[in-house]
Each structure stands twice: as structure tokens, then as C-alpha cells.
Amino acid sequence: MKQVQHGDVSKLGLLYERYKGDAFAYFYRCTGDQGRSEDLVQNLFIRMLKYRSTFGGHGEFSYWMFAMARNLYIDHVRKKDPLRKRQPMEYVPEEIDEDPNPEERMERSEKARQLHNALGKLSEEKKEAIVLSRFQGLKYREIAKMCNCTENAIKSRIQRGLLELKEILENTRV
Amino acid sequence: MKDLSVCEEAQWELINTLEKEDFSPRDIDRLKERFPDCSDFIQEQYAMWSSLDEIQVPEPSAAMDAGFYRTLSSYSQVNNQPFVLTRMANYLDRQVMSWSSVTRWTGVAALFIVGLFAGRFLLGVNTPASIKNEIVHHPSSEEASTTFVGYNAEANTAERLKEIQEVRNQPAGNHKIYEALNHALLNDKNVNVRLSAIESLVHFADDPEVRKYLIHAIPRQRSPLVQVALADAMILLHEKGARDAWEELLQSDDVQHDVKDYVEESLDKLY
Numbered sequence: 001m002k003q004v005q006h007g008d009v010s011k012l013g014l015l016y017e018r019y020k021g022d023a024f025a026y027f028y029r030c031t032g033d034q035g036r037s038e039d040l041v042q043n044l045f046i047r048m049l050k051y052r053s054t055f056g057g058h059g060e061f062s063y064w065m066f067a068m069a070r071n072l073y074i075d076h077v078r079k080k081d082p083l084r085k086r087q088p089m090e091y092v093p094e095e096i097d098e099d100p101n102p103e104e105r106m107e108r109s110e111k112a113r114q115l116h117n118a119l120g121k122l123s124e125e126k127k128e129a130i131v132l133s134r135f136q137g138l139k140y141r142e143i144a145k146m147c148n149c150t151e152n153a154i155k156s157r158i159q160r161g162l163l164e165l166k167e168i169l170e171n172t173r174v
Numbered sequence: 175m176k177d178l179s180v181c182e183e184a185q186w187e188l189i190n191t192l193e194k195e196d197f198s199p200r201d202i203d204r205l206k207e208r209f210p211d212c213s214d215f216i217q218e219q220y221a222m223w224s225s226l227d228e229i230q231v232p233e234p235s236a237a238m239d240a241g242f243y244r245t246l247s248s249y250s251q252v253n254n255q256p257f258v259l260t261r262m263a264n265y266l267d268r269q270v271m272s273w274s275s276v277t278r279w280t281g282v283a284a285l286f287i288v289g290l291f292a293g294r295f296l297l298g299v300n301t302p303a304s305i306k307n308e309i310v311h312h313p314s315s316e317e318a319s320t321t322f323v324g325y326n327a328e329a330n331t332a333e334r335l336k337e338i339q340e341v342r343n344q345p346a347g348n349h350k351i352y353e354a355l356n357h358a359l360l361n362d363k364n365v366n367v368r369l370s371a372i373e374s375l376v377h378f379a380d381d382p383e384v385r386k387y388l389i390h391a392i393p394r395q396r397s398p399l400v401q402v403a404l405a406d407a408m409i410l411l412h413e414k415g416a417r418d419a420w421e422e423l424l425q426s427d428d429v430q431h432d433v434k435d436y437v438e439e440s441l442d443k444l445y
Contacts, residue, residue, distance in 0.1 A: 024238070028232070035365075043399060047432050050432055051432075075431070115226065134223065162219050
């Protein structure tokens with residue numbers, strides 16, 4: 001990132017290769033839409049290029065990246081985008097070839113689909129707290145700093161989010 | 175499930191435990207031993223937390239990489255070009271200003287004449303007449319281009335991208351190609367196809383009709399990537415006739431803040 005900051009823009013490609021998967025996974029878990037997540041990843045790296053001077057050089061690059069990704073996602077959610085009215089693509093779990101039991105595989109796929117849909121039904125605040133801590137490995141204090149709230153607020157969002165997920169899943173299965 | 179208030183402390187401890195770097199399932203067992211009345215609740219919450227692993231994330235498509243590297247390339251071009259030109263201009267400025275008045279004017283006149291010849295040579299390559307000759311000398315070009323003119327919006331993304339990229343091998347002057355590219359730019363659902371359509375239109379941008387299409391598209395794009403690509407294209411082409419289109423876009427709600435900044439910086443460079 002230092003080299004990018006000093007004008008070697010081509011080095012952004014290295015950062016992209018290293019972090020594109022994490023960024024894509026974050027956006028995918030938030031949006032549930034592959035195409036939109038890919039657009040957001042591209043947009044994120046343009047934003048990183050534009051605001052490269054804001055990276056202090058100390059602390060973790062991934063924290064800086066996710067803080068920017070979060071802002072980008074919030075802009076995306078708030079934006080009056082008519083495309084957002086359409087439903088996200090239906091979740092299609094990946095095939096697991098080595099699984100010899102098709103019934104078990106189907107059951108797992110169905111569970112994964114329900115979980116994915118339930119996550120999409122949480123409020124943005126709860127969803128981002130769960131996604132950033134559970135999947136992206138950020139500390140509660142880091143998420144709190146990003147969200148400009150207290151660490152306890154983040155813990156509370158995660159707790160309530162988990163309870164809501166359980167409730168949504170129970171209602172789905174009834 | 176226990177009442178939340180009864181297990182409040184247990185919940186708090188559970189959330190703290192899940193964050194530990196050296197977390198292991200044994201920590202959950204310890205927690206259940208510590209809060210026996212909330213054992214089921216702790217187990218349920220932990221099970222929910224663990225089950226989130228089952229949500230799989232697909233692999234991003236190759237189009238994402240293509241779009242990123244295309245944007246990075248045009249960003250580098252746009253941001254390096256003025257830098258080089260500015261350095262050259264500053265150098266010439268310093269040299270010319272250090273000459274005496276007679277030498278200065280002689281030098282300026284010489285530069286003007288050199289520029290005139292260079293311009294004539296460069297523009298001569300792409301004058302409408304020479305394009306016309308190219309078409310006359312390539313009788314198969316119209317036939318080849320008809321495959322693109324039949325641009326199929328229903329084809330898959332890879333095919334549409336391929337069609338749009340291959341059209342750059344066609345000679346200039348085919349208005350059916352321009353119309354098809356314009357159609358793709360305005361209507362294609364995939365952002366990478368639209369970005370590719372911009373690149374192909376820029377390839378043919380000596381034609382005023384093509385520039386008109388690019389300008390026309392500016393206020394009609396909602397994708398930030400496409401908006402940035404159009405701004406880049408306008409700078410590369412030194413196209414100053416798009417001011418109204420940019421203002422229309424900037425006044426709409428369809429522009430993100432950072433794209434707005436980028437477009438405004440681009441316009442500053444242009445005008």
C-alpha cells in the first residue's frame with residue numbers, strides 16, 4: 001500500500017489479488033447478489049486508489065479496507081438505485097462432489113439457503129456486526145470504531161442478531 | 175429457551191468468549207458449567223454462530239478481474255498523461271522564457287510549423303477519406319461486421335463481451351456497428367459489457383457520431399464504474415462538448431460522492 005501511496009498505482013493489482021476474495025465475500029454476505037458484489041469490489045478498489053492518502057501506514061490494511069467497504073456498502077444501500085428493488089439472486093449452494101449421500105447433501109444445501117436468506121432479513125446494523133466479526137475476523141472494538149458506536153453496542157447487535165436468526169429460521173421451518 | 179434477562183450475563187460472556195483468538199469449543203463447555211441454568215441457551219446461541227459457516231460464498235467471476243484491471247489501466251493512463259504533459263509543458267515554458275525575444279518568437283514559430291506538420295501527419299491517418307479507402311479496400315469488412323450488428327442481448331455475458339471487443343478489429347465508418355455499440359452501452363445489463371462498449375466507442379471516436387453517443391450516455395448511466403469510465407473517455411478524447419451532460423448527471427441522485435468528486439476533478443482538467 002505504501003508503494004501505491006507513493007504513486008506506483010500498478011501495485012494496487014497485488015493488493016487486489018490478495019484481498020479481492022475477502023472483499024467479495026463481505027459484499028456477497030451483505031447483498032446476497034453476486035453481480036452487485038462484483039461491482040462493489042471493483043468500486044472499492046477505485047475508492048482505495050482515490051483515497052490512498054488516508055491509509056495511515058500503521059495498523060492493519062484489512063481494517064482500513066473493511067472500513068472503506070462498509071462505507072461503500074452503506075452508500076449503496078442508501079442510494080436510490082432502482083435496480084435494488086429487484087430481488088437478489090436466489091442462493092445456490094456449491095455442489096460438494098465428494099459427498100456420497102445425496103439426501104444429506106440436499107438437506108445441507110437447504111439449510112445453507114435458509115441461513116443465507118435469514119441473514120438477509122436482519123437489519124443492516126445487526127448483519128454488518130455479525131458479518132464483520134464472524135466472517136471477516138474483526139474485533140468488536142474495531143467494528144465499534146468503524147460504526148462510531150460503543151463496543152457494547154456491537155456485542156448487543158450480535159446477540160440480538162443471533163436470536164433473530166434463530167427466530168426467522170424457526171418461522172421458516174414451521 | 176431461557177428468558178433473556180435471566181441469561182444476560184451468560185450471553186455477555188458467550189459473546190466475549192467467541193471473540194477470543196484462542197477460542198475452542200471447550201470454552202463453551204466451561205461457560206455452560208459456569209451458568210448451568212442457561213446451558214441450553216448458550217448451546218443454542220453457539221450452534222447458531224457455528225452454523226453460519228454453512229453459508230457458502232461463490233467464486234467471483236473472471237469479469238470482475240477484467241473490469242478491475244481495465245479500470246486500473248484507464249486510471250493510470252488518465253492520471254499519468256497530464257503529469258507527463260505538464261512536465262513537458264513546464265520544461266518548454268522554462269526554455270522558451272529563457273530565450274531572447276527574437277529567438278523566442280522564432281522558436282515559437284518553428285514549434286508551430288513542426289506542430290502543423292505533425293498534426294497533419296497524425297490526423298491524416300484517420301481522416302474520413304482514408305477510412306473510406308480502408309472500407310473500399312476491405313470488401314469483406316461489412317460482411318464481417320454484420321455478425322456484430324446482430325448483437326444479441328440474450329447471449330451470455332462472455333459472448334457479448336467477445337463480440338464487443340472483436341469489433342475493434344473492424345475498420346471505422348460502419349454506422350451499424352456504432353449503433354450496436356450505443357445500444358449495448360445504454361441497455362446491456364452487465365456493467366463489464368457496458369465498459370467494453372465504451373472502450374470500443376473510444377476506438378472509433380474520430381467519428382462525431384460516436385462522440386455524440388458517448389456524451390448521450392453520460393446522464394443515463396447509474397453504475398459508478400461506467401460513470402468513471404465515461405469521465406476517463408472524455409478526458410482521453412479531450413471532448414469538451416459534454417458539459418451539459420455532466421451537469422445533468424451531477425445534479426441527479428444517481429452519483430456517489432466519490433464518483434462526483436472524480437468527475438468534478440476530471441471536468442476541471444478538461445475546461
